[in-house]
Amino acid sequence: MGYDIVTMGPLLCEIMRKELDKPLDRPADFTGPYPSGDTAIMLNAAARLGARCAMIGVVGDDGFGRCVTDRLKENGVDCSMIRVHPEAATGTAFVCYYSDGSRNFLFHVHHAAPGMLEPEDVKPEKLAGSKWLHVSGFTMSVNQASAEAIYKMVETASPESKVCFDPNIRPEALSEEEIRKLCMPVIRRADIIFPSKSEAAMLTGCATDEEGCRSWAADGKIVVLKNGDQGCRIYSGTEAFDVPGFSVEEVDPTGAGDTFCGAFLTGLTEGMSLEDCGRFANAAGAMSVRKQGPMEGAPSRAELEAFLQEQTNT
Template sequence: MIADIVVIGSLNMDMVVRVDRRPEQGETLLGRDFFMSPGGKGANQAYAAGKLGASVAMIGQLGEDLFAGQLLNNLSDARVETRYMEKVQGQSSGVALITIDSEGDNSIIVAPGANFSFTPATIRKYEEVIRQAKILMLQLEIPLECVMEAARIAKAHKVQILLDPAPAQPLPDELLCMVDYIVPNEAEIAQLTGIQVMDEPSAIEASLLLRNKGIGTVVSKLGDQGVVVTDASGSIFIPGMKVDAVDTTAAGDAFAGAFATALVEGRSLKDAAYFANAVGALTVTKPGAQASMPDRQLTESFIKALPR
């Protein structure tokens, strides 16, 4: 087996500015500080799983620039297999421009660069890598046709599919019916269902609609409220874990990587979601995307100290 978890998705260099508030249209603000941090939804999820000790490989595309080496080295530091990365001639690596306000909330603009050079033919080259995985993780920062092709390959080989439907966009039923686990936040589940999700009852309502489209398990992320997990046996609610939020960037990616890690370890859905909730909570307590993600030891210490 090449890796238990295979991630196909984006890599970006995040350029982050802290601001007291986000600017209005046409307004210029002075920020407080600036830093760069490796990111991209695909890379973030691979990094999170790798840092937690999972066997994980990533398939992705980079440009011919200084960022490419930094992004690859950071994944390697988390023990992510990077041999399936490709550099695209004449393209830049993906870049994300991020502002973080005084409450720790972020706004993000992504210039995808090489991430959008993916084609279905690129995906097909790695069919054997996908075939040997236990879980294939997908997001929506590469062309949708490539996400679809990866899902078809995984389905043909009975590999479970975990989809993070971000950035939010309409998705075809053909894709949704192939998904075993979907992990949307409130905005993403509203985009997919037309239901405004604000609490546990509305999350369950929206989750049942997605289940009717053929999705196996819906994990609705409600921010600091917690998580609602809905599958064929019903729904369970896992309350949020109270922490002091510094930067919410990549909290959802950390959740997804941790959730996949727990699943391949054989944990129950409830335990996997609780573990992922802890990892997501810890991630918001530090600045940056991958730089903020906890390792196994820190996560288990945090969970041990929580009231149960």
């Protein structure tokens, strides 16, 4: 019996400013480390909600590596495919927040352990029978070896395995043409795509996200456009509908979209309708922003169900 969800990508520790409006080029206090990495955040959320999950990645033989892998293990993620590199340091992300809601990140990824991911880390025989293989554009953008590892996972996937793609790639890292070329092999194979604002238009070349999402849906894909605290818009075939979000007090928005993806995929593995998956995922994403640290607010199944029941009763 395979996993419900398998993913790969940079395993990071996040270190953040304690106060607002403290840029990264000036001395000021930090807090952390917090376990992080977009695909790891997604998988941690799914595991906490009951999915059988496995992670592929590389960490250093250091405290930061243990910080992130210990968290995943605590929540039930199979970490046997995470390689410990004897010489490279675990990846880090420094972040500062501003009063206007914007953030600034400084990643140490390309020349750290996350940049050591390679196709040989993918073991197709271990992935056979998995329900979902989750891919992030951020992973593919690290370097060519990381992209080749993703392509190998997708190309050698069992016929019964479905592929999920979350673009999550920063236009400032590559040109739009380079991003499209990089992502196209995964988009062709993807069964579901989770774009954020502007990504559907960028990746399809359409004038708007609406047009881009509908073009993917016309190709037979499920498309879930993430709209932050507004919820999500789901496209399937010729149908499109909105699932409203939930209002909560935000402490730290980092990882909310990844938590959303993990919850949505968990719902799919359990046979929920697309609308129910959207509501389930919107709730998980909302709950995740109530604590500092990208994995800290990920709810347990009991916490999420209690939150949804509370929302139904109000």
